[in-house]
Amino acid sequence: MRLLVQRVKEAQVFIDNELHSAIEKGVLVFLGVHLYDQDEQVKWLVNKLIHLRIFNDENGKMNYSVKESQAQVLVVSQFTLYGNCKSGRRPDYFQAAPPQIAIPLYEKFIKLIGKEITEVKSGKFGAHMQVHLINDGPVTLFIESPNENE
Helix, strand or coil: CEEEEEEEEEEEEEECCEEEEEECCEEEEEEECECCCCHHHHHHHHHHHHHCEEEECCCCCEEEECCCCCCEEEEEECHHHHCECCCCCCCECCCECCHHHHHHHHHHHHHHHHCCCCCEEECCCCCCEEEEEEEEEEEEEEEECCCCCC
């Protein structure tokens, strides 16, 4: 699994020009599921995300975690995180999980975060979405779960 995490002042997801979900101070998480991912990758990434120290303390140092700062979380599925651009001009997505694998893991990811973080929102799996955000910092991190069977 791969996460692209952005610390935001606010973020919104629109589907068909309608506001689907929105958060204020928090993190926007783009989630890509690998073909061979399982529950272990979900649990590892949830733990990593909620304890990630990316929020500033009173001295401007990133010392507070997502959980400690009571940040909101917005999760958006993004299979293109597994786009392979090494050859040719069009990315291939052979490593991205098909929906029958990805959807249950995406839903489990959101559910497990919800057990730790009060305010969790999401996009809609497979939908064409417009994502609006105000990146705070900017702070953008790429996190990949260990032990992938690529």
